[in-house]
Amino acid sequence: MSVLLETRGLGATVANRRLYGGLDLSLAGGQCWGVLGPNGAGKTTLLLTLAGLRRAAEGEVRLEGRPLADWPSQARARRLGVLLQDNREVFPSTVLETALIGRHPHLGRWRQEDETDLALARAALADVDLAGFEDRGVDTLSGGEYQRLQIAVVLAQAPRVMLLDEPVNHLDLRHQRSVLATLRARARRQDHALLMVLHDINLAARFCDHILLLHGDGETLQGRREDILRRETLERLYGCPLRELEDGEGGRWFVVGE
Template sequence: MGRLDTQELVIDVPGRASGRVLNLCLAPGQRWGVLGPNGAGKTTFLHTLAGLKAPRSGEVHLDGKPLARLNRRRVAQQLGLVFQERQDGFPATVRETALIGRHPYLSPWRMEGGYDLRIMHAALARMDVAHLADRLVSTLSGGERQRVAIATVLTQSPTIWLADEPTNHLDLHHQTAVMELLAEQAAAGSAVVMCLHDLNLAARWCDHLLLLYPDGEACWGPCSQMLELSALEHLYGQRLATADIDGAPVFVPVR
């Protein structure tokens, strides 16, 4: 299973002069939530972990080796990224889009085989979009398109999930289904890192948290240590009330 480590990492957020050095171990089986207000650098952090954006300093290591020096096909076989927003450059059906997840495993000009198709169909069914397989993705609602994006990464079968707002556009039922899927991936040995705006989803589904502040400061650790009311109020600049529901803390903004 894959493991990501950040060594003396400073993410490069435009307009920010400096930032906290991040030395993190994102290990198999862990579910990390990344929290912070708009502009704090959550998406930048995730893209840096994926190797899509260079850090200001430091390195990301995949299984002990510098990510920037690894073959991109190998990286794509291990890292799956759910983007917050996406642009569909060409007309494609849901089935064709999900099959993109198998591309890291195919040699040039090789078509998908029966094994690839079985993985894809199982992923579409898991995300409740199998009935949309022949639809063009451009005709889908935002929530349907998000579930297709997650099904595409599920088809990819990565050992590390990097999910930027994975519950974006989703109704409550499908939010729960996605969080259950990510928990299952972690239980099976994958490392899961997700940027979230919903503090309550993070409190219920994550076991580690990284808090990113607008000024570049950061703190991290197990949820049991990070879900401290005054720290979260400082993070968001918002007073919060809290209660325990079904064994997990719930946070509500108050005036």
């Protein structure tokens, strides 16, 4: 597997608080990473830095072996897809027109969307269960429908690396499962890398193969899911007791204890 996005000695300090430091992270094609940690631990700060939307205070980010800052903006946008949390800016447009925003990095200065772009946008909408919504106004969508539309924009973009901040925010249980399954399948099938900030330990356990824990005090821990998602490790991360349950099919579930 080729490394698509990596950090070297990455560090961040916010309001005189050391969030993380010396972070060496490698995202390879086909991998699905989940980032977990308590509120204020630096998860969004890290994602913004990986996306080039926040300057790295320490260390560097490299995309396909090249410093992220050296990439022209359009070339970088073809390779990096980003979903920010609670990014609801509603313009008077249709669902299909919004999904087509994902194709903009691939358009030349004088080229407009063609049938290929339309097909990719429609396929992305279908992937998030929005087929048939193409002509709906964006302002008519519920919170969950709008969230799925934003994910469709990233899917239509077809980036090699997807960086998603709380992608299942506002989604019902069925769509949490189906959307994460779609994202994971896309990453594996196309040899792309996926990194998601999540708050649900059990969703991370089910859909991610690698985990990064941010404690928010400079400490980090990363590795394969089965090595990281252990009860005692998670209790220390979140500062609360947990119970670990088995589902009888080899799966494990974590619930808050007494």
